[in-house]
Amino acid sequence: MRQIPVPRTSPGLSVRGLTVRFRGTTALNDVDLSLGRGVHGLLGPNGAGKTSLLRVLATVARPTEGDVRILGLDPQELGERTEIRRRLGYLPQEFGYYPTYTVREMVTYLAWLKDVPGAQAPAAVERAAERVGLGPALDKKLRTLSGGEIRRVGIAQAVVNEPDLLLLDEPTAGLDPERRLEFRGLLRELGETATVLVSTHLVEDVAAACAEVTLLEAGRPAFRGTPDDLIASAGTDAEAPGDSPLERGYTSALRRHRSERAQEVTA
Numbered sequence: 001m002r003q004i005p006v007p008r009t010s011p012g013l014s015v016r017g018l019t020v021r022f023r024g025t026t027a028l029n030d031v032d033l034s035l036g037r038g039v040h041g042l043l044g045p046n047g048a049g050k051t052s053l054l055r056v057l058a059t060v061a062r063p064t065e066g067d068v069r070i071l072g073l074d075p076q077e078l079g080e081r082t083e084i085r086r087r088l089g090y091l092p093q094e095f096g097y098y099p100t101y102t103v104r105e106m107v108t109y110l111a112w113l114k115d116v117p118g119a120q121a122p123a124a125v126e127r128a129a130e131r132v133g134l135g136p137a138l139d140k141k142l143r144t145l146s147g148g149e150i151r152r153v154g155i156a157q158a159v160v161n162e163p164d165l166l167l168l169d170e171p172t173a174g175l176d177p178e179r180r181l182e183f184r185g186l187l188r189e190l191g192e193t194a195t196v197l198v199s200t201h202l203v204e205d206v207a208a209a210c211a212e213v214t215l216l217e218a219g220r221p222a223f224r225g226t227p228d229d230l231i232a233s234a235g236t237d238a239e240a241p242g243d244s245p246l247e248r249g250y251t252s253a254l255r256r257h258r259s260e261r262a263q264e265v266t267a
């Protein structure tokens with residue numbers, strides 16, 4: 001196999017002018033974004049373009065326009081795309097699985113797809129399952145697991161290859177509060193060495209685990225900064241709805257972005 005000469009310190013990812021269109025819909029509109037090591041939250045209302053962005057970064061969808069670099073590599077080039085996939089962990093919004101497989105079999109299969117060397121795979125699978133609290137369930141069939149446990153299998157398969165880039169689409173959906181807390185700890189740990197991008201509707205997840213947050217609205221970045229910056233962005237907007245300072249920062253940033261867009265349209 002062709003060796004790609006990329007240092008392990010290569011940048012996480014960068015996109016320039018990224019546009020994704022479906023027939024009548026523009027899901028992402030001329031997005032510029034660069035992310036390095038650490039945990040980044042991706043927030044935004046339904047339909048904002050979060051899944052579309054993650055799918056392009058996971059190399060499962062192609063951009064309509066724009067330049068994408070992932071781990072310093074070009075996903076349009078077959079050899080480089082293969083290398084990206086080997087070093088990537090991805091939890092899709094809908095995690096497809098084989099119900100008759102055990103946790104061990106499913107995660108082993110996905111480790112194999114990621115080229116985890118056969119001799120290392122059994123230990124890697126056990127470690128990944130333990131990291132999401134599924135050590136005792138390794139030999140249970142997936143059809144016997146709860147929705148939250150299946151989500152955790154999805155997280156285990158995403159981390160089994162110790163990825164350099166980890167993309168998680170609503171990983172905490174369906175997790176109970178105790179598991180969510182554990183998961184935030186895992187995110188912080190993974191963010192020490194990898195670039196981690198987590199899409200979520202739960203602003204508490206962002207506050208607890210993310211060093212940075214990007215807010216998408218109608219296919220465009222509406223805010224980028226630390227969770228504290230997002231809180232501060234509410235400023236004197238006393239009418240911004242929300243049950244916490246971060247929720248008020250979120251709604252305030254959205255309202256500001258919507259009104260800027262409305263002014264652009266009428267200008």
Ligand SMILES: Nc1ncnc2c1ncn2[C@@H]1O[C@H](COP(=O)(O)OP(=O)(O)OP(=O)(O)O)[C@@H](O)[C@H]1O
Pocket residue numbers: 022023025026027044045046047048049050051052053
């Ligand atoms: N395969 C598709 N065909 C047509 N339109 C699509 C397709 N996938 C996404 N879209 C549209 O693109 C826009 C962005 O969708 P996307 O799933 O990326 O948003 P999202 O921020 O992940 O939303 P949610 O929070 O609801 O998961 C939406 O208007 C959606 O209807």
